[in-house]
Every structure is written in C-alpha cells, then in structure tokens.
Amino acid sequence: MYTVGLFVPCYIDQFYPQVAISSLQLLEKLGCKVVVPLNQTCCGQPMANSGFASLSKGCDANFIQNFGELDYIVCPSGSCTLHIKEHLHSEQFPEKATLIQQRIYELTEFLTDVLKLTTFKGSFPHRVGLHNSCHGQRGLHLSSMSELVAPVFSKPADLLKRISGLELLLPERSDECCGFGGTFCVFEESVSVKMGKDRIREHEQNQVDIITGGDMSCLMHLEGILKRKKSPVRVMHIAEILNDGYE
Amino acid sequence: MSSRNQILEAIKNAQPAIKPLPVLDYTVVTPIKELISSFEQFVKAVGGRVQLVDQSAALAQEIENARLEGKLILNRLNGLSSMDEISPDLTELEKLDRVYIRGSLGVAENGAIWVSETSMGNRILPFIAQELVLVLREEELVPTMHDAYQHIRINQEGFGVFIAGPSKTADIEQSLVIGAHGPVALTVLILKSGLAVPV
Amino acid sequence: MSSRHAQLAEQFNADEARTNWHDQTLWWVRQKRDRAANTLPEWEQLRQWASDIKDHTLSNLHAYLLEFEKNALANGVFVHWAKDAEEHNRIIYDILQKAGVDRIVKSKSMLTEECHLNPYLQKKGIDVVDTDLGERIVQFREEAPSHIVLPAIHLKKEDVSDTFHEHLGTEKGNNDPQYLTHAARLHLREKFIQSDIAITGVNFAIAETGGIVVCTNEGNADMGAHAARVHIACMGFEKIIPKAEHLGVFTRLLARSATGQPITTYTSHFHRPAPGKEMHIVLVDNGRSRQLGREDFRNSLKCIRCAACFNTCPVYRRSGGHSYHTAVAGPIGSILNPNLDMKANADLPFASTLCGSCSNVCPVKINIHEQLWKWRQVISAEGLTDPSKKMGMKLMAWVLARPAVYRFAGKAARWVTANLPFLVKNKTWNPWFKQREMPEAPKQSFQEWYKKQQRS
Numbered sequence: 001m002y003t004v005g006l007f008v009p010c011y012i013d014q015f016y017p018q019v020a021i022s023s024l025q026l027l028e029k030l031g032c033k034v035v036v037p038l039n040q041t042c043c044g045q046p047m048a049n050s051g052f053a054s055l056s057k058g059c060d061a062n063f064i065q066n067f068g069e070l071d072y073i074v075c076p077s078g079s080c081t082l083h084i085k086e087h088l089h090s091e092q093f094p095e096k097a098t099l100i101q102q103r104i105y106e107l108t109e110f111l112t113d114v115l116k117l118t119t120f121k122g123s124f125p126h127r128v129g130l131h132n133s134c135h136g137q138r139g140l141h142l143s144s145m146s147e148l149v150a151p152v153f154s155k156p157a158d159l160l161k162r163i164s165g166l167e168l169l170l171p172e173r174s175d176e177c178c179g180f181g182g183t184f185c186v187f188e189e190s191v192s193v194k195m196g197k198d199r200i201r202e203h204e205q206n207q208v209d210i211i212t213g214g215d216m217s218c219l220m221h222l223e224g225i226l227k228r229k230k231s232p233v234r235v236m237h238i239a240e241i242l243n244d245g246y247e
Numbered sequence: 248m249s250s251r252n253q254i255l256e257a258i259k260n261a262q263p264a265i266k267p268l269p270v271l272d273y274t275v276v277t278p279i280k281e282l283i284s285s286f287e288q289f290v291k292a293v294g295g296r297v298q299l300v301d302q303s304a305a306l307a308q309e310i311e312n313a314r315l316e317g318k319l320i321l322n323r324l325n326g327l328s329s330m331d332e333i334s335p336d337l338t339e340l341e342k343l344d345r346v347y348i349r350g351s352l353g354v355a356e357n358g359a360i361w362v363s364e365t366s367m368g369n370r371i372l373p374f375i376a377q378e379l380v381l382v383l384r385e386e387e388l389v390p391t392m393h394d395a396y397q398h399i400r401i402n403q404e405g406f407g408v409f410i411a412g413p414s415k416t417a418d419i420e421q422s423l424v425i426g427a428h429g430p431v432a433l434t435v436l437i438l439k440s441g442l443a444v445p446v
Numbered sequence: 447m448s449s450r451h452a453q454l455a456e457q458f459n460a461d462e463a464r465t466n467w468h469d470q471t472l473w474w475v476r477q478k479r480d481r482a483a484n485t486l487p488e489w490e491q492l493r494q495w496a497s498d499i500k501d502h503t504l505s506n507l508h509a510y511l512l513e514f515e516k517n518a519l520a521n522g523v524f525v526h527w528a529k530d531a532e533e534h535n536r537i538i539y540d541i542l543q544k545a546g547v548d549r550i551v552k553s554k555s556m557l558t559e560e561c562h563l564n565p566y567l568q569k570k571g572i573d574v575v576d577t578d579l580g581e582r583i584v585q586f587r588e589e590a591p592s593h594i595v596l597p598a599i600h601l602k603k604e605d606v607s608d609t610f611h612e613h614l615g616t617e618k619g620n621n622d623p624q625y626l627t628h629a630a631r632l633h634l635r636e637k638f639i640q641s642d643i644a645i646t647g648v649n650f651a652i653a654e655t656g657g658i659v660v661c662t663n664e665g666n667a668d669m670g671a672h673a674a675r676v677h678i679a680c681m682g683f684e685k686i687i688p689k690a691e692h693l694g695v696f697t698r699l700l701a702r703s704a705t706g707q708p709i710t711t712y713t714s715h716f717h718r719p720a721p722g723k724e725m726h727i728v729l730v731d732n733g734r735s736r737q738l739g740r741e742d743f744r745n746s747l748k749c750i751r752c753a754a755c756f757n758t759c760p761v762y763r764r765s766g767g768h769s770y771h772t773a774v775a776g777p778i779g780s781i782l783n784p785n786l787d788m789k790a791n792a793d794l795p796f797a798s799t800l801c802g803s804c805s806n807v808c809p810v811k812i813n814i815h816e817q818l819w820k821w822r823q824v825i826s827a828e829g830l831t832d833p834s835k836k837m838g839m840k841l842m843a844w845v846l847a848r849p850a851v852y853r854f855a856g857k858a859a860r861w862v863t864a865n866l867p868f869l870v871k872n873k874t875w876n877p878w879f880k881q882r883e884m885p886e887a888p889k890q891s892f893q894e895w896y897k898k899q900q901r902s
Contacts, residue, residue, distance in 0.1 A: 041852040050796075275491050408715065419603050422603070
C-alpha cells in the first residue's frame with residue numbers, strides 16, 4: 001500500500017475543491033493511504049513565472065515543511081508539479097528539496113507509472129474532449145508531442161479510454177496551448193482569450209459534452225469563455241471523470 | 248585596439264569551456280534504395296521536370312530542335328551540339344529562353360543538383376535564363392546531403408550551387424508561384440546509366 | 447499598465463477574421479514542417495547533431511573566426527569586423543563610396559534589419575532596393591518585415607495588389623499572386639541588371655574553407671550578387687560552422703524546419719570573387735559577444751533563423767510580427783532582443799505562455815521557453831517590471847508563505863466573489879472578466895471540507 005501526500009494547488013483548494021476531493025477519493029479507492037498536510041499553500045509558480053522567483057522562498061520553505069517527509073507526493077496539476085520539479089529550491093535543506101523533486105507526481109502520471117492502473121471498473125457515458133496542458137505534456141512528458149518525431153503515447157488519454165461509455169475526442173490541433181499562461185491571462189488578455197476561443201471552437205466541432213484535462217487552470221480559463229458565451233459544454237478535471245467513472 | 252581585436256578579445260573572454268565536436272555516425276541516416284525514383288519524385292515536388300534520356304543522339308537532337316523552334320538557346324554542354332559563347336551583356340542574357348548546363352551531382356532526398364562555376368561559364372547563367380535545363384548522369388545520384396558533401400569540394404571553385412527546382416516564392420499569402428527572379432522552369436535530363444554521350 | 451506587446455497584440459486582434467487567417471496560414475506552415483520532419487526517421491538525431499555542432503562552435507568561436515578570416519583572405523575576399531550596428535553601416539557606406547555607387551540591391555538579411563542599414567543608407571542618398579519579394583512589398587509600404595522568413599505574412603493579396611498598383615502600375619484590383627509576382631519579377635530583374643553592388647545575408651560561414659552559404663527560394667541573392675561588380679555579405683559572427691561536412695546536417699534541417707521544403711531552391715556557396723569582381727564579408731558583433739558571455743542565454747546564438755518557432759508559437763500567430771516591435775520577432779526574438787536593449791524589450795519575454803512548443807521545433811534545440819523564463823527573472827531583478835506588478839507579487843508571496851494568512855485570504859476572496867460580485871465582475875479593472883466569467887466561489891475550500899470530514 002502506498003502512502004501518498006496530496007498536494008492541492010492553492011486555486012484548486014479555494015475555487016475547485018471538488019477536484020481535490022475527487023483526487024483524494026480516487027486514490028483511496030485505488031488503495032492508497034492519503035495524507036493531506038494542512039499547512040500547504042502554493043508552489044510559488046505565480047511569482048516565479050512573473051519574474052519573481054526570488055520572492056518564492058517562503059513558498060519553497062513551506063512546501064518542504066509540509067511534504068519533506070513523504071515518499072510519494074501526488075498533485076492534480078501538471079503545471080504545479082512541473083514547477084516543483086524544476087524550481088523548488090532550499091538553501092537550508094537542499095537534499096530534502098531534491099528528494100521532493102524526485103517524489104512528486106502529477107496525478108495521471110502516478111496512476112500510470114506507479115500504480116500501473118490497467119483495468120478500470122465503471123462507466124462515464126459522455127463525449128469528452130481532452131485538453132493537453134503544456135506543462136503536463138511538454139514539461140512532464142505525460143504524452144508525446146506533435147512537434148517531435150517520436151512514438152505516440154498519452155498517459156491521460158490511455159486512462160480515459162479505459163472508461164466504458166466514454167468517447168474520447170481530440171481537437172484538430174491536439175496539443176496547442178489554451179492561452180492561460182498564468183499572469184499572461186490578464187497581462188495579455190486579448191491574445192489569451194483568442195487562444196482559448198480557438199481551442200473551444202475545435203472541441204465544439206467535435207460536439208463534445210465535456211472538456212477535460214489535467215490542469216484546472218487551463219480549464220478555468222476555458223470555462224470562463226464557455227460561460228460567457230453560454231455554451232452547453234462543461235469543463236471537468238480528469239480527476240473528477242476518473243473518480244466518477246471508477247466504482 | 249582595432250574593432251577586430253576588440254571583438255576577438257571579447258569572444259575569447261565570453262566563450263565557455265570547450266565542448267566536444269560530435270562524431271557524425273551516418274549509419275543512423277535512413278538509406279534510400281531507389282535513387283532515381285526518389286530523385287525524380289523530389290524534382291517534381293520542388294516544381295521541376297525530369298526527362299530520362301536513353302538514346303545517345305537524343306540530347307543533341309533536343310537542343311537542335313529547340314534552336315529550330317526559334318528559341319534563344321545557350322548551350323554550355325561540352326562536346327554536344329555547339330557550345331555557345333556567353334555574352335558579357337546582362338540584358339542579352341536576360342533574354343535567353345533556355346540554357347543547358349551540366350550538373351555534377353544529384354541528391355535523391357531532395358532533388359537538388361550541384362552545379363559548379365566552370366560548367367556555368369558565368370555565375371549568373373543558371374539564374375538569369377528564363378528556363379534552365381540541367382544534365383546529369385544516372386551514376387551521379389547520391390542519397391542524401393551528407394553523401395553530397397562527401398563527394399563535392401565546396402571550395403574547389405569560387406562558386407557552386409545546389410539547385411532544386413525553378414525559382415519560386417510564396418510571399419503573397421503563401422500562394423506558391425513558380426518563377427520569382429530566376430528561371431520559371433527547370434528540366435533535369437538524366438542520362439541513363441552507361442549511355443555513350445560525350446558530356 | 448499593459449505592455450507594448452500586449453497593446454499592439456490587442457490592436458492586431460481587433461480584426462478577428464484577419465487574426466484567424468494569420469493563425470491558420472502559419473499553422474499550415476507548421477504542418478508542412480511536421481510532414482517534412484516526419485519523412486526523416488533520424489530527425490531528432492539531426493537536431494542533436496546540429497545543436498552539438500553549434501555548442502562546440504560557440505565554445506571555440508575565437509579560433510574558428512580566426513580560421514575563417516585566414517581562409518577567406520586567402521580566397522581573395524575582403525574581411526571586415528564591426529563591433530556594433532553603427533560600424534557595420536559605416537563599413538558598407540565606405541565600400542559604396544569607394545566604388546562610387548549610389549544604388550544597391552539587397553537580398554534578405556535580418557542582420558541589416560537589426561542594424562537599420564536601410565534608413566542609414568537612405569539618409570546618405572543611397573537608393574536601396576530590397577529584392578526578396580516579401581521585403582520589397584513591405585519596403586514599398588514603409589513597413590518592417592513581420593516574419594524573418596515570410597516578411598509580408600501580415601498582408602493579404604488585396605493589400606499587395608494596392609501597393610503594386612501604386613508603385614508598379616499593376617492593374618487595380620488584380621489580386622492574382624501569379625500576376626503580382628510576375629510584375630515584381632520584371633521590376634526587380636531590371637534592378638538587378640542595373641546594380642553595381644549587391645548586399646546579401648549569410649546562412650552559414652565555413653571556418654575550414656573561408657566560404658559562405660546563402661539560401662533562397664527566389665534566386666534573388668544570386669541574381670544580385672552575380673550581376674553586381676561588388677558583393678557584400680553581412681553576417682553575425684555566430685553563423686560560423688567548423689567544416690563543410692556540417693552543411694549536410696544544417697541544409698537537411700533548415701528548409702524542412704522553415705517551410706517544409708526538402709531544401710531551399712538555391713543553396714549557393716561563395717568562396718572567391720568572380721574574375722575582375724570584389725567580394726566583402728562583414729563580421730558583426732553588435733551585442734553577440736555580450737550574449738555569449740551570458741551563460742543562461744548564450745545558446746540563443748545557435749539560431750539558424752528558420753522561424754519554425756514563429757510558426758508554431760500560438761502567441762505569435764495571434765499577435766503578428768509587428769507586435770514584437772523589433773527586427774526579429776517571435777520566440778527567438780524575445781530571447782535575443784533583451785540582450786540588445788533590455789529596457790525597450792522588457793515586455794517580450796512576457797509575451798509567451800511558456801508552452802514550450804518553440805523549443806520542440808527548434809532545429810538546433812535552443813531551450814527558448816526556458817530562456818524566456820530566465821529573462822523574466824533578469825528583467826525583474828533589474829527593476830524593469832511595472833512597480834504595481836512587483837507590489838502585487840510581494841504581497842502574494844507574503845500571503846502564500848503564511849498558511850493561516852493564506853486560509854484567511856482565500857476565504858476573503860471567495861466571500862468577495864460571492865457577496866460583492868460587482869467588485870470582481872468589472873471589465874475595466876479586471877481584465878479576466880472582459881471576455882470571461884469568473885469561477886464560482888464555493889462555500890468551503892478543500893481544506894475546510896477535509897477538516898470537517900476528519901472530525902466526522
């Protein structure tokens with residue numbers, strides 16, 4: 001049995017608690033003992049990507065304090081996971097920081113590579129479009145990338161395909177960025193929204209009911225656009241679908 | 248200190264510790280078995296035409312026929328038909344309907360042909376003519392650019408060029424237009440292996 | 447508050463149909479690149495070789511430049527060194543003056559754009575004719591190129607038709623690219639023949655032979671260089687490669703990455719001037735030695751100017767080249783330009799979502815998106831970001847480092863969103879809300895839910 005620390009990104013904690021609940025329940029259904037450190041906050045990415053990595057020392061220290069002793073850390077976000085992997089830094093506890101970087105997994109990566117989930121009980125009878133988040137894909141290599149001449153694979157798609165009734169549809173540009181980009185979404189509002197609208201158009205052409213993905217930040221951005229145009233298409237984090245679909 | 252020395256000094260101070268030059272192991276390069284069919288396919292793909300010549304008289308005949316049609320022809324193929332002088336006047340050259348030039352090597356992976364300065368006679372000739380005809384022997388095809396650079400010595404002459412198709416542009420709305428500044432057509436005449444033609 | 451790039455990008459997006467066209471056209475170029483790359487199973491190995499050759503060259507640049515110079519001089523070529531744009535321009539002007547020439551033709555050279563050669567020469571009364579079709583179009587319109595390979599990609603054929611009608615007397619309203627290109631052909635062939643001096647760029651300079659390679663599809667570099675009495679080739683010193691053999695690697699990558707062609711139409715190798723003619727090579731630093739000394743940014747100098755990173759960049763495709771307000775736009779421009787002028791170009795590293803697609807298409811494996819991230823850090827450390835942004839970040843960092851404060855702030859944010867929506871749902875001060883709804887604020891956070899679960 002695996003003991004797993006659940007790292008819940010700050011915006012999921014505050015605005016999308018159901019994503020964290022689904023992650024927790026799914027991991028428990030799969031036999032993991034889940035620990036939730038209650039003083040966790042944020043990985044520090046918002047500051048670092050804005051050019052203020054120097055200000056994320058407090059976040060780093062807090063992260064190490066919360067997760068330093070766990071063998072596995074699982075996070076329902078490719079982006080936050082990547083940030084920890086690439087940028088977690090500690091003058092005081094460098095070994096702990098390195099260990100965390102080796103022990104942190106994005107959720108679908110953990111399900112695929114560690115739990116080696118191959119069979120899936122349950123169903124989810126919907127047309128689902130998959131949005132590949134850039135940091136999960138190009139950063140953590142959760143799936144192959146359309147730019148490279150390399151074998152095709154996808155950890156999230158493989159999981160979704162195992163759910164009966166779920167019809168998985170990829171947009172025409174299968175791995176183009178949605179335009180969220182952290183603070184980019186407000187500082188470059190017009191391009192950000194245009195990128196999001198274009199992703200949505202391709203999913204709508206596929207007549208999906210739901211757009212899913214491994215990063216709620218991308219989905220939050222797409223959801224904002226969908227709601228403004230009063231689209232019937234919903235967004236769901238992949239943890240919600242996997243948890244709903246797993247009996 | 249001169250600018251030259253300042254720049255070199257700055258580079259010397261800025262460049263990092265030496266990194267090794269990679270050994271290029273060409274066994275990883277995908278082999279091309281059918282050189283001529285690949286070459287033909289790519290010449291067409293880049294907008295050119297390929298004509299196989301399997302009779303020794305055909306080439307001279309083709310040039311003579313073109314002359315008889317009243318076309319302004321300039322032949323640079325040595326030992327075939329009559330080799331023409333090149334006018335130093337560019338406005339004259341600009342009027343040329345067709346130029347025949349000997350290529351020295353063809354690349355199967357992309358349809359490119361190496362043309363040396365000597366065979367051009369004048370560097371501008373393969374660019375200024377309205378139509379370009381390049382002549383190659385089948386034996387002169389190589390699979391890839393790696394092979395090509397092993398066969399040619401790029402500094403043997405003052406100038407040399409790989410030509411792949413007629414000149415082209417897509418600068419207006421990405422619409423491909425054949426015939427930008429150089430020739431509007433390229434024909435490659437491939438002399439079948441072993442053909443007794445003195446070029 | 448919004449950056450120069452963001453403002454220009456917003457203007458670009460005002461015409462959505464045109465933005466769509468720009469996006470789709472460049473995406474099509476990216477797809478052609480993908481198809482070309484996929485025909486070579488060894489593609490990733492080629493990229494690795496190219497990257498390693500360039501890394502090696504940069505680490506031994508001093509020696510290779512000396513070798514190149516020695517061989518070029520032995521070939522009878524004049525070699526000039528320019529430490530900055532001003533010196534580059536002056537060297538060219540001196541050559542023109544010595545030759546007694548007041549009109550020149552020029553094929554594509556991003557370096558001369560970087561050095562603003564055209565306005566410099568025009569001020570001195572020299573007539574400069576750009577001969578790349580796309581560059582000629584933007585030159586007529588007194589615009590800058592918006593893309594390093596496709597300079598007029600921001601224009602529609604109707605625009606070109608209007609421009610040519612005005613400058614070349616083509617039929618009004620005739621938008622046929624074939625017709626328009628033919629008109630430019632006649633116009634430019636005349637210019638080539640009349641010109642005594644031609645300037646070209648350089649794609650590769652080979653240390654062991656002292657020669658240069660220039661790649662074009664139109665044949666304009668060759669028409670210019672061979673028609674003229676004097677050929678001046680301008681290059682940033684990073685164009686050096688050690689050996690002729692390495693051209694095999696780079697010519698296989700360049701056109702496939704740029705346009706999806708298996709090779710450019712003309713790959714011209716210049717070593718010695720033609721009998722009775724002159725050839726000059728101008729080697730330019732202009733900030734490159736400074737970039738070479740920046741460990742984090744040095745390998746941006748590996749760039750071979752294929753523009754694959756432009757075509758794949760979802761931001762570039764939807765903001766256009768002019769929004770980058772520099773000679774080299776796109777992702778690569780955003781890591782090169784802060785070195786040239788950090789203050790003026792401080793916005794560019796932020797004009798990206800850091801999606802990483804640029805690094806994946808790069809034929810010489812420049813870690814472009816990582817360098818964008820690193821430039822952001824440098825720019826902030828230099829105090830070149832908006833002070834209000836810095837304040838916000840400081841506050842955010844302070845909150846997020848304190849779990850209790852974080853919990854309180856989160857709760858407050860949710861409470862405001864739920865109970866005082868007018869504070870948040872405001873298009874003037876909340877850019878998010880302009881075209882997007884806010885996420886709904888749940889009653890309890892995950893942590894609050896979790897604590898309740900544990901109690902029960």
